[in-house]
Amino acid sequence: MSSNPGGPRSGGSFSGGGRGKPAAGARGGKEQGKRHFFRRRKVCKFCAEKIDYIDYKDIKTIGPFAPERGKILPRRMFGTCAEHQRKVTLAIKRARSIALLPFAGE
Amino acid sequence: MSERVYELLFIADPNLGEPEVDTLTTLIQGYIEKENGKIQKIEKWGKKRLAYPIGRHRDGSYVLIVAEGGNALVKEVERRMRVTDGVVKFITVRVDEDLRKLEASKAVRAAEETKRRARTGGTAAPAPPVEEGY
Numbered sequence: 209m210s211s212n213p214g215g216p217r218s219g220g221s222f223s224g225g226g227r228g229k230p231a232a233g234a235r236g237g238k239e240q241g242k243r244h245f246f247r248r249r250k251v252c253k254f255c256a257e258k259i260d261y262i263d264y265k266d267i268k269t270i271g272p273f274a275p276e277r278g279k280i281l282p283r284r285m286f287g288t289c290a291e292h293q294r295k296v297t298l299a300i301k302r303a304r305s306i307a308l309l310p311f312a313g314e
Numbered sequence: 315m316s317e318r319v320y321e322l323l324f325i326a327d328p329n330l331g332e333p334e335v336d337t338l339t340t341l342i343q344g345y346i347e348k349e350n351g352k353i354q355k356i357e358k359w360g361k362k363r364l365a366y367p368i369g370r371h372r373d374g375s376y377v378l379i380v381a382e383g384g385n386a387l388v389k390e391v392e393r394r395m396r397v398t399d400g401v402v403k404f405i406t407v408r409v410d411e412d413l414r415k416l417e418a419s420k421a422v423r424a425a426e427e428t429k430r431r432a433r434t435g436g437t438a439a440p441a442p443p444v445e446e447g448y
Binding site for chain 2: 258260261264265278302304305306307308309310311312
């Protein structure tokens, strides 16, 4: 019982109701030796901007997801969440069928 | 039961002048009204470059019509558009369900917002955005 790994705030890990400070990073004495620093986390653009309906007519928003050759980029490129990636895909396909976006590149 | 809402986007022949596109639009509007559809909105985008050539066309004038109606409406209007001269291509998309979902999620967001306000005791500091992405 002598070695308590819980660190300075042992025992009190209620998720404090409301004063939500997300305790980012600085969680002191844990055993994770040398960890490389945070890579910038990609956040889904549509989640961040709270866009729920992705319109196939709005090429400005969708366009970047299918650049140059007109291929739809994989999720990992933009960090889009699964739900929104699905919607983007559908929108691009619709836009293609009405010649707003190309099927194949230049 | 409310009717469905459809977006009908079509490409008119680029060689048609402005008034001819208008006549074409009224013609299609007529098709919709004949099937008891209600027009909600008509938007002319004007001439645009097509992303790929369709037939012999490289440009096209886009017209968007938003209409309310049933599935029979779409069937009939699409059939007629296929045989109408001057229509290069069209697409019909049902939007009412998506719009309804949009409304719902907006309402949820608003509710969350007020809840958060109440919790933080009125301070207008917006809490960190909910992290949904990964």
